[in-house]
Amino acid sequence: MKQRLKWAFFVLALVLLPFITDFALGKTWVRILDFALLYAMLALGLNIVVGFAGLLDLGYIAFFAVGAYLYALLASPHFGFHLPFWLLLPMGAFAAGIFGMLLGAPTLRLRGDYLAIVTLGFGEIIRIFLNNLDAPYNITGGPQGLDLIDPIKIGDFSLNHPLGHAVFNYYFLFLILAAAVAFVSIRLQHSRIGRAWVAIREDEIAAEAMGINTRNVKLLAFAMGASFGGLSGGLFAGFEGFVSPESFNLNESIMILCMVVLGGMGHVRGVIFGAILLSVLPEALRYVGPLEESLFGRVIVDAASLRMLLFGLALILVMLLRPAGLWPSGTRRRELAAHGETARHENTNVYDASR
Amino acid sequence: MSTMQAAKLLELENIGKHFGGLAALSDVSLSVRQGDIYALIGPNGAGKTTLFNVITGIYRPDSGSFSLAGAPMAGKKPSEMARSGIARTFQNIRLFANMSALENVMVGRHCRTKSGVLGAIFNGARTKLEEKAIRERAASLLDYVGIGNHAHMLAKNLSYGDQRRLEIARALATEPRLLALDEPAAGMNHAETDSLKSLLERIREDGTTLLLIEHDMKLVMNLCDRLAVLNFGKLIAEGTPEEVSGNPLVVEAYLGVQ
Numbered sequence: 047m048k049q050r051l052k053w054a055f056f057v058l059a060l061v062l063l064p065f066i067t068d069f070a071l072g073k074t075w076v077r078i079l080d081f082a083l084l085y086a087m088l089a090l091g092l093n094i095v096v097g098f099a100g101l102l103d104l105g106y107i108a109f110f111a112v113g114a115y116l117y118a119l120l121a122s123p124h125f126g127f128h129l130p131f132w133l134l135l136p137m138g139a140f141a142a143g144i145f146g147m148l149l150g151a152p153t154l155r156l157r158g159d160y161l162a163i164v165t166l167g168f169g170e171i172i173r174i175f176l177n178n179l180d181a182p183y184n185i186t187g188g189p190q191g192l193d194l195i196d197p198i199k200i201g202d203f204s205l206n207h208p209l210g211h212a213v214f215n216y217y218f219l220f221l222i223l224a225a226a227v228a229f230v231s232i233r234l235q236h237s238r239i240g241r242a243w244v245a246i247r248e249d250e251i252a253a254e255a256m257g258i259n260t261r262n263v264k265l266l267a268f269a270m271g272a273s274f275g276g277l278s279g280g281l282f283a284g285f286e287g288f289v290s291p292e293s294f295n296l297n298e299s300i301m302i303l304c305m306v307v308l309g310g311m312g313h314v315r316g317v318i319f320g321a322i323l324l325s326v327l328p329e330a331l332r333y334v335g336p337l338e339e340s341l342f343g344r345v346i347v348d349a350a351s352l353r354m355l356l357f358g359l360a361l362i363l364v365m366l367l368r369p370a371g372l373w374p375s376g377t378r379r380r381e382l383a384a385h386g387e388t389a390r391h392e393n394t395n396v397y398d399a400s401r
Numbered sequence: 402m403s404t405m406q407a408a409k410l411l412e413l414e415n416i417g418k419h420f421g422g423l424a425a426l427s428d429v430s431l432s433v434r435q436g437d438i439y440a441l442i443g444p445n446g447a448g449k450t451t452l453f454n455v456i457t458g459i460y461r462p463d464s465g466s467f468s469l470a471g472a473p474m475a476g477k478k479p480s481e482m483a484r485s486g487i488a489r490t491f492q493n494i495r496l497f498a499n500m501s502a503l504e505n506v507m508v509g510r511h512c513r514t515k516s517g518v519l520g521a522i523f524n525g526a527r528t529k530l531e532e533k534a535i536r537e538r539a540a541s542l543l544d545y546v547g548i549g550n551h552a553h554m555l556a557k558n559l560s561y562g563d564q565r566r567l568e569i570a571r572a573l574a575t576e577p578r579l580l581a582l583d584e585p586a587a588g589m590n591h592a593e594t595d596s597l598k599s600l601l602e603r604i605r606e607d608g609t610t611l612l613l614i615e616h617d618m619k620l621v622m623n624l625c626d627r628l629a630v631l632n633f634g635k636l637i638a639e640g641t642p643e644e645v646s647g648n649p650l651v652v653e654a655y656l657g658v659q
Contacts, residue, residue: 230522237521238514245508248497257483257512257575
């Protein structure tokens with residue numbers, strides 16, 4: 047009952063959050079919240095590959111791009127298709143899943159640094175393709191990207207209307223889908239498949255010797271992780287109404303990886319926390335400029351560079367002070383609990399003896 | 402002694418394995434009977450672990466063939482070997498260090514269970530039932546090897562002897578017909594070796610055939626029904642402990658020629 051009350055408060059807080067944010071900080075910040083939710087979905091997808099299965103992927107943004115471009119191509123005047131979002135989102139997730147397997151298949155024997163390099167190359171290949179597929183036949187719109195993408199419409203209700211409310215509408219859509227993605231992550235983690243992923247991360251040879259078909263299980267991790275990326279890509283395209291290759295560069299892949307690592311690899315709640323923190327923090331640091339001005343009367347250090355400097359410093363500090371992430375998984379806690387149990391046994395024995 | 406069973410479980414025929422110019426195994430033929438405890442012995446570098454890796458699918462033999470209960474096995478992947486009934490432990494313990502003891506054994510159930518992604522997401526009645534069965538089987542295996550009270554400790558925090566036991570429990574979880582143990586008593590003291598010996602005897606009594614590499618001669622002589630001696634990749638003797646220990650070739654391999 048208490049647990050249920052806690053959940054009710056939590057949900058209520060999430061529902062009220064955009065309105066409070068709007069009241070206190072304005073619509074810009076509600077938009078930042080929307081992006082935080084998108085990033086949370088992306089980070090949860092990457093967490094399956096990196097956190098659960100232990101496969102370092104530096105090209106993850108490519109799957110986001112696949113989902114986004116699929117949506118853009120099939121719901122814009124570019125080709126004249128206007129498919130509904132409920133069809134496009136699963137299609138985007140599925141297409142990204144296929145791309146995930148395409149990346150996974152040739153890299154099955156690679157681990158660590160080598161895998162990282164190949165995935166990095168893969169991410170760049172996708173971006174460069176998107177950049178150059180405008181000639182001889184214009185498929186992707188090249189560097190200009192694609193615009194006038196249909197907004198997400200539920201029945202006749204476009205999430206872009208009434209004007210000015212779009213950020214709220216999308217907030218709730220993203221919230222629901224992020225919750226679904228988190229739910230799926232948690233279910234997978236505590237399943238036979240999730241255990242197999244972790245086993246591969248811990249010792250691939252032993253996992254294989256215990257009867258786990260490591261090839262299939264790894265491909266599954268790539269596909270699942272990528273499909274979350276594809277889903278968020280579709281949402282991104284519908285939300286922004288515009289996609290271009292520069293949204294999908296290496297920096298983005300690294301940012302998402304930072305969210306996973308900083309939050310606590312393999313821990314769903316930690317990863318969500320990391321995603322929200324890292325998408326809000328750089329925006330919050332924009333206030334550094336005005337702050338300087340009000341403190342010293344003038345801007346001493348250029349705000350833009352100081353902002354990224356502080357961001358980097360924060361990352362380094364977290365990794366030094368909490369190498370397992372800000373909110374690491376339960377294994378550590380379980381370990382402590384086991385010690386507590388042992389201690390309790392010892393104590394009862396002592397008590398018995400003294401009696 | 403369960404020597405009355407004559408059925409052959411594992412049969413190797415002319416197995417050969419080369420690494421570059423080095424013949425790690427040449428022409429090794431032997432057979433392990435159902436229900437036996439069978440040991441592979443030999444000096445360091447004799448090819449015991451190579452043979453193990455061939456049997457468990459990590460290496461593909463260059464020549465020869467082998468079968469488990471009549472079914473040809475050579476060239477299968479390790480996961481297929483496990484599914485066909487050959488489970489193993491490792492010389493240098495290879496547990497899933499950051500998983501609990503219970504989870505390690507639950508992973509061993511992977512190849513005997515089948516719920517997939519959709520099952521995991523919807524977590525229906527069948528998945529729940531399977532998951533419950535996995536957990537219960539894993540817990541009972543931990544009790545079986547005697548570390549049931551450490552079920553929730555991380556594998557890396559277990560004592561050395563318990564880690565060896567956990568590896569055995571994890572291998573048993575795959576329901577093997579043949580359990581291959583690579584130096585199970587390495588690094589153990591006398592008391593630990595004795596209790597390991599009774600565990601291995603119990604596993605055999607419960608119907609699993611055992612194949613082990615072992616350097617502890619006292620354990621080998623007291624425990625095994627039959628054994629094979631390898632030297633420089635060749636089989637130099639095979640038979641009961643009494644037969645083998647009297648063989649002049651074996652004495653020579655271990656002590657050198659006078």
